[in-house]
Amino acid sequence: MNKKFGFLLFGILFGFTLSRVGASEYDLIVGMFIGQDYKLVGVIITAIVVGAIGMQVLKRFSRPVISGEPLKISHKELKKWSLLGAALFGIGWGMSGACPGTVLAQLGEGKIFGFFTFAGMICGTYIYARLKENRPEL
Amino acid sequence: MVASIIQSIFVDPWPFWAGGVVIGLLVPLLYYYFNTALGVSTGYGNLVKIFLPSKNLQWIKSKYAETFSWRVFFIAGIILGGLLSALLSGNFGLTAEMGRFTSIAQWPALLNALFFFAGGILLGLGARIAGGCTSGHSIHGIANLHISSILATIFFLIGGVIAANIVRSLFLGGGW
Numbered sequence: 001m002n003k004k005f006g007f008l009l010f011g012i013l014f015g016f017t018l019s020r021v022g023a024s025e026y027d028l029i030v031g032m033f034i035g036q037d038y039k040l041v042g043v044i045i046t047a048i049v050v051g052a053i054g055m056q057v058l059k060r061f062s063r064p065v066i067s068g069e070p071l072k073i074s075h076k077e078l079k080k081w082s083l084l085g086a087a088l089f090g091i092g093w094g095m096s097g098a099c100p101g102t103v104l105a106q107l108g109e110g111k112i113f114g115f116f117t118f119a120g121m122i123c124g125t126y127i128y129a130r131l132k133e134n135r136p137e138l
Numbered sequence: 139m140v141a142s143i144i145q146s147i148f149v150d151p152w153p154f155w156a157g158g159v160v161i162g163l164l165v166p167l168l169y170y171y172f173n174t175a176l177g178v179s180t181g182y183g184n185l186v187k188i189f190l191p192s193k194n195l196q197w198i199k200s201k202y203a204e205t206f207s208w209r210v211f212f213i214a215g216i217i218l219g220g221l222l223s224a225l226l227s228g229n230f231g232l233t234a235e236m237g238r239f240t241s242i243a244q245w246p247a248l249l250n251a252l253f254f255f256a257g258g259i260l261l262g263l264g265a266r267i268a269g270g271c272t273s274g275h276s277i278h279g280i281a282n283l284h285i286s287s288i289l290a291t292i293f294f295l296i297g298g299v300i301a302a303n304i305v306r307s308l309f310l311g312g313g314w
Contacts, residue, residue, distance in 0.1 A: 003172050007208040011215015012222065014164060019223035020147075021157025026237030033295075033302030036314065039154050044276060046158020047165075051281030054166030065173045074175035076269040076279060078286040085267025086275075086290040090297020092260030095253065095305060097237065099272040100179040100265060103258070104213055108220025110232045113240070116251045120258020125182040126190050127259065128266035132197045138267055 015105045024105040024114075026097035033094050080137055092124075148226040165281050174208075177274030178216070179265035181209030243309045268293075 021043055022028045031037030055073075058064045064071040093099050096117040098106060103121065106114030132138050146152075165176050183202050188210070192198040224230035234240065240250060265271040268290050270279065276294065279287020306314060 001171060003174075003208045004211040006171055007212040008215040008218075010164060010168065011212040011217075012219040013160065013215075014212075015216035015219020015221075016223045017152075017157050017160040017219070018216070019220045020227075021152040021154065023157065024220060026239055030237070030239070030302045030305070033298045034306050034314070042154030043157045043161070044272075046155050047162035047277050048280045050159050050162025051165035051277055052162075052283070054163055055169070055281055058166045058169060061170075065169065066171055067173065069173055071169060072173055073169070073282055074177075074278075075282070075284055076275065076286055076290075078289060079269070082268050082286070083289060083293045085264045085269075086293035087264070087297040088260045089264025089268050089271065090294040090299075091301040092257045092262075092264055092297075093272075093294060094298035094301030094303075096257030096261065097239065098257075098261070100182065100261060101216060101271070101273050103261075104178070104216035105220030105223070108217045108222070109224040110230055111236060112232060112234045113236045113250055113254045116254040117258040117261070120255040120260075121179075121182055121262035121265075122185045122189055122258075123255075124259040124262020124264070125179075125266055126186045126192070126262075128263050129183070129186060129192065129195045129197045133195065 014101065015108060018102050018105040019109060024098070024102045024109060024111075029097040029099075029102070030094065092120075096120075148223075149228070161277060162281065165278050172208075175274065176278040177270060178212065179262075179271035179274060181207075181213045182262055182265075184210045185213070238310060238314050239305075242314060245309075264297075 018024050023040060023043060028037055028040050032040045059071065098114060098117050100121060103114050103117045107118055128138065168174050168176050183198060184205060184207055186192050187198050187202050187205050221230070234247065268275065270290065272294070275287040275290040280291060
């Protein structure tokens with residue numbers, strides 16, 4: 001399967017699922033942070049458990065990758081500022097009631113303020129690129 | 139029978155486990171088909187290249203050599219998926235509502251826009267410094283038992299709990 005076309009299809013499945021389960025709802029995300037609604041906690045924990053089992057099953061396949069190349073699992077190392085970045089991300093998550101994936105589903109659903117979160121995310125990434133020019137440790 | 143299945147897939151909100159199962163399966167499926175980790179936020183670098191002047195930014199130049207990479211297609215797919223969900227369930231329509239935030243706070247539209255824009259800036263900047271977001275760290279990383287992703291997720295949650303509770307007590311007080 002062509003990689004770009006494949007990711008378009010998997011993206012559609014991902015966005016459809018986020019929207020159907022309510023992960024694109026401000027009330028569900030912020031409700032989780034203020035202890036009013038734990039549905040999304042259930043979604044995230046289920047996803048982690050299913051993903052973990054799926055990866056263990058995959059590793060036992062004789063051909064874990066359809067192309068035959070060896071399985072290459074991406075491992076994100078923590079850098080000096082990573083956890084500060086994670087906290088900033090969390091503040092943005094709690095303010096906007098969205099994360100980088102769910103804001104895209106919000107766009108598809110027609111939520112106008114989701115567009116501003118989305119535009120902010122592009123600008124935030126741009127700010128990172130500017131900072132990175134002089135601070136390679138970021 | 140068929141009608142009730144269609145109803146529960148396309149119209150009714152899904153129970154938490156249904157969403158969790160599909161999202162969780164994406165992790166091994168993306169490795170199986172493309173040997174690629176689930177992740178969304180890295181693709182925003184492609185969007186910077188598409189929408190903002192970035193010719194002089196070394197990081198963009200080296201990391202995003204291909205402007206319209208698969209990441210852009212993934213992002214486009216997620217938007218389409220949200221659109222599809224809204225259309226099929228009959229909920230599509232441009233709306234200036236954002237849950238209880240807009241129904242309780244009753245701010246002028248411009249102020250709302252600035253608030254969500256500011257949240258977006260923190261999401262974009264924070265995700266890059268953290269090296270990933272909810273999908274890359276919290277789902278993919280923890281499913282692969284990476285300590286770094288568990289730590290990042292704890293700090294995502296700390297930030298989220300603090301911010302949401304401040305917003306609630308300052309702007310949504312009493313109503314929620």
